Amino acid sequence: MTEHPTSHEGRQPLAARPQERARPRQEAAAAGLPSDLPAQPGGPVAPAAPGPELPAQPTGPTPPAGTDHPSTPAGAEHPDASGGTAHPGSPAGIDHPDTTAGTGRPSPADDTGHPGAPGGTGHPGSPDTTGGTGHPGAPGAVAVAVSPQRPGGGARGGDGVARREGERLRFVGAATRRIARGIDLDEIVLGLCRATVPTFSDEILVYLRDPLPVGDERPVAPFVLRLRRTDRLRLSDLEGEELVLVPDPDPTPAAELCEVRNGGALAEVLRGVRPVFGDSAAAKTALTELLGPEHPLPGGLRAILAPLRGRRRVIGAAVFLRRPERAGFEPNDLLVAAQLATHTALGIDKAVLYGREAYIADELQRTMLPDSLPQPTGVKLASRYLPAAETARVGGDWYDAIPLPGSRVALVVGDVMGHSMTSAAIMGQLRTTAQTLAGLDLPPQEVLHHLDEQAQRLGQDRMATCMYAVYDPVSHRITVANAGHPPPILLHLGGRAEVLRVPPGAPIGVGGVDFEAVELDAPAGATLLLYTDGLVESRLRDVWTGIEQLRERLAATAQLTGPDHSPPLEALCDDVLDMLGPGDRDDDIALLAARFDGIAPSDVAYWFLEPEDAAPGRARRLARRALARWDLEELTDSVELLISEVVTNAVRYAERPVTLRLLRTDVLRCEVGDDSPQLPRQRRARDTDEGGRGLFLVNRLARRWGATRLSGGKVVWFELATRT
Secondary structure, eight states: OOOOTTOOSSOOOGGGHHHHHHHHHHHHHHTTOOSOOOOOTTSOOOOSSOOOOOOOOOOSSOOOTTOOOOOOOTTOOOOOTTTOOBOTTSOTTOBOOOSSSOOOOOOOTTOOOOTTSTTOOOOTTSBOTTSOBOOSSSTTOOOOOOOOOOTTOOHHHHHHHHHHHHHHHHHHHHHHHHHHTOOSHHHHHHHHHHHHTTTTOSEEEEEEESSOOOTTOOOOSSEEEEEEEEEEEEEEOOTTSOOEEEEOOSOOOOOSEEEEOTTSHHHHHHHHOSOEETTSHHHHHHHHHHHOTTSOOOOSSOEEEEEEEOSSSEEEEEEEEOOTTSOOOOHHHHHHHHHHHHHHHHHHHHHHHHHHHHHHHHHHHHHHSOSSOOOOTTEEEEEEEEOSBTTBOOOSEEEEEEEEGGGEEEEEEEEESSSSHHHHHHHHHHHHHHHHHHHTTOOHHHHHHHHHHHHHHHOTTOOEEEEEEEEETTTTEEEEEEESOOOOEEEOTTSOEEEOOOOOOOOBTSOSOOOOEEEEEOOTTOEEEEEOGGGTOBTTBOHHHHHHHHHHHHHHHHHHHOTTSOOOHHHHHHHHHTTOOTTOOSSOEEEEEEEEOOOOGGGEEEEEEOSSTTHHHHHHHHHHHHHHHTTOGGGHHHHHHHHHHHHHHHHHHOSSOEEEEEEESSEEEEEEEESOOOOOOOOOOOTTOSSOOHHHHHHHHOSEEEEEEETTEEEEEEEEEOOO
8 A cells, every 4th residue: 555645644434424424514404504505516615695603523633744735624524545535725526646546536528538548537426446436426526615704705715716726626637638648658748748838837847767667577776767758838028929938949957867866855755655845855855866956946836746656666756847927836736736646657657568568469479470581492572461450469460481392482371360469379379380381391282281180279269261372483383272261363474463263261270171272373473462351351341342452453553564574572562551541450461472483494404313323423414414504614513522422312212213403593403302201410420430421511512401301202402602
């Protein structure tokens, strides 16, 4: 429990309060006064006719010296830290600020602030979710404190006090609503500054802890306060015009950083939680420590230092300043400052927690998606991902490009139902499973079948759609299998865009269904677009209308580049996303574009070798002829040595013919395949060993190399850089 700013010792128990509240009415009735006084929204109202003076009722022990409370009128309730009653002399209906609970405030029809939102405010007449309660009575009612007329004052003086209290009440309501509208940290601080300058103060400085604590993090002492924002107004004398307030572009010469030392005056004021006037000895020392000795402070009651306390600890401080030509702060202004500080602190605390959750969501989504796409031979790739909204950054959409043996590449786009952490976690598991299955070089329909089984193992209602395609740049063919996903669109070189006819299939996770694959032509220069339904489906259009609009958009973009040139992939992805209107973002979007360049037949050499001792020598001769045809004689020695080592290892374990393929692109790639599933492993040979050095040579001379297990054997490959 945090100490209440105006708590007193020796309070009456809560059970006794209803009787105390009823007692003045009974005595008033006995004295001839009306028993029921209407509650006015502007504050206490003097009785219509003078009556006998009401006797003062005991309200508990006198507050200790040093508390900034006006004298308690007779018959008025004593301020209470747990009941949320209004303080005498304070704006009627304003709850006393509580550092751990929401505070009551007026509840106009347009007020939407709530304690559950950052900077939210409670409502009178309804319990606050954090423990504070509104003022008793009907919603919007203001408590009336019945008190006799003071000496020297009459009904007119009472009306002036009521008017001032009503204005203060309306200001607090408007200011807290403005603070409550902020979502992030900067909006909340800006709302506090704009609401108080110049209405409440001429200058405000907001200091926050650096760094701000998050959740249950243990505080570190001593901590540092950093000047987050300052708003200041100055008087400008324009010729022929009256004095007006204009923004002051000059920064306030206050200290940027302040280290709060344990046991210091600033630490003691912040620990006390209550706002204090700047004329007290402790406040003067604390303000000098906070703002620095170079910052001039106005004299008298023209400064208020209000600690900003969140749920568990002090997170900053706000300094309200008034100029000498303006009236000083009144005691009731401490309550206003406490209200503003409480709402601001709670809003900042919740904004920090929300920012932490958003950061975790962003990191989770980023790690689930590939950092960068590979650039396999014969194909260029580009991708985009857009979350559904800033408040729902985590989704189940994913994309991937996986290099396969034989210079092929697997293109994957999927969509898990939902926009939560659970959806992102399921998406990550399915993506990992798809990568593992692709490494086994399974057919696309088999990959979807295993993904379906994996989704069922993850639990019930774990459904997703997926499109899995394998592109072969040598044969210029693409094999596609679909699991309930929107069909891909193929943009041809001449500008024609067609929606590919692929079997629809059932979503992953349904179970007990078969998936079909279809093989289609993938001509050089064509672009394949894989996407999720968030791109083509929304509240304003159905999925097939969106697909037709996407096809027309791709065709229009291709016509701008001419019939002989394909549009750039990055620009094409941006142009596709530009088709989305303001109401079209109901779902997150994953987009994967692939430009098929292919490998020309003249750049491919392919042979079969019998598994015999003469196979390495024949492989060297065939490779030498191919390199001479491609004008790559400078690579002859390295290629012959590496091919001899790899083919020798394949012949040792193979039972069927060994395949040898050379591919010339920007690099020279050599692939040797056999029917043995055992993958070679590089090891360090001893001096007495006769073998075991082949892969060591491959590792030293090749630019890259690797081995991939296939369903019917393996492929060992290496690449050499060309100088062309």
